[in-house]
Amino acid sequence: MRLIVAPVEDREIRAMNRDLVSRCERQVPVGATNEHIVPESGATLLRQADGIHLRYRYHATVLPTSLSKARVLKLLEDLKSCGSLLNEVWDRYGVKVDYEVRSGSHKRDSRTFVTLKDWPSRSDSANFYSMKSHWAFDQVACFEDCPVDDLECLSNCDQIRKDSFCRTVLHESGHHLQLDDEYPEEDRGKIQTVAFNARPWSVMDTTNESLDEVEFFPRHLRSILPTLCPNVLTENERRLVENANRALEPTSIHKALWWVFPDLIIPAIPET
Numbered sequence: 414m415r416l417i418v419a420p421v422e423d424r425e426i427r428a429m430n431r432d433l434v435s436r437c438e439r440q441v442p443v444g445a446t447n448e449h450i451v452p453e454s455g456a457t458l459l460r461q462a463d464g465i466h467l468r469y470r471y472h473a474t475v476l477p478t479s480l481s482k483a484r485v486l487k488l489l490e491d492l493k494s495c496g497s498l499l500n501e502v503w504d505r506y507g508v509k510v511d512y513e514v515r516s517g518s519h520k521r522d523s524r525t526f527v528t529l530k531d532w533p534s535r536s537d538s539a540n541f542y543s544m545k546s547h548w549a550f551d552q553v554a555c556f557e558d559c560p561v562d563d564l565e566c567l568s569n570c571d572q573i574r575k576d577s578f579c580r581t582v583l584h585e586s587g588h589h590l591q592l593d594d595e596y597p598e599e600d601r602g603k604i605q606t607v608a609f610n611a612r613p614w615s616v617m618d619t620t621n622e623s624l625d626e627v628e629f630f631p632r633h634l635r636s637i638l639p640t641l642c643p644n645v646l647t648e649n650e651r652r653l654v655e656n657a658n659r660a661l662e663p664t665s666i667h668k669a670l671w672w673v674f675p676d677l678i679i680p681a682i683p684e685t
């Protein structure tokens with residue numbers, strides 16, 4: 414595995430992102446879209462009269478097939494409800510999120526096909542699991558610890574489950590913009606960016622932090638926006654992207670330190 418240490422971004426992450434977005438807005442005419450450039454299954458960007466829109470058209474299949482109709486509807490509602498969280502994050506940067514969830518027969522313009530599975534596991538960009546079973550907080554155990562008639566306890570567990578589910582959907586929605594994971598992974602064959610940012614955390618790093626402590630960073634927008642507005646980056650920003658694509662061998666001490674002190678800021682890669 415090879416890592417690229419992500420440079421620590423400026424404090425003004427949101428302002429930098431808004432600047433990139435408004436530059437993009439000025440460069441492309443109303444009606445422009447990147448839908449012919451991004452992969453079939455990806456989210457698309459559109460320039461509309463009121464600004465840049467990010468469009469998700471999810472098509473969800475719920476499993477297992479033995480679920481009651483009511484449970485299927487509830488899980489689809491949960492997935493639909495995550496749209497407001499995506500909007501809340503992207504609104505910080507001046508981007509509107511058009512978010513749809515469909516199920517049943519495929520519509521012609523459905524793009525991103527996901528399977529929504531009602532058992533605990535680790536989600537990926539094609540499989541969203543309704544629950545997490547995590548060493549720090551086992552959501553199954555939360556339900557099991559409630560007395561069967563304690564509706565308040567059960568509803569608290571369900572709220573925790575839903576919040577965590579939507580944070581996972583936010584992370585996976587980053588993959589639908591072709592962003593890679595930013596947590597260190599041992600068995601990755603390819604070059605990997607690892608986010609050493611903490612508070613705010615990268616959406617592509619963790620799904621455990623609260624919403625006001627996670628952000629998409631300028632490095633993400635610099636990779637996303639040029640598919641809609643090819644000239645959006647300045648010369649200096651183009652260099653940053655090139656540098657980020659250049660490999661840097663992490664030392665084992667970097668990795669060891671990260672696991673022990675996740676808040677530790679590792680110096681940025683040199684920019685020249």
Ligand SMILES: [Zn+2]
Binds near residue numbers: 537585593594
């Ligand atoms: Zn991921």
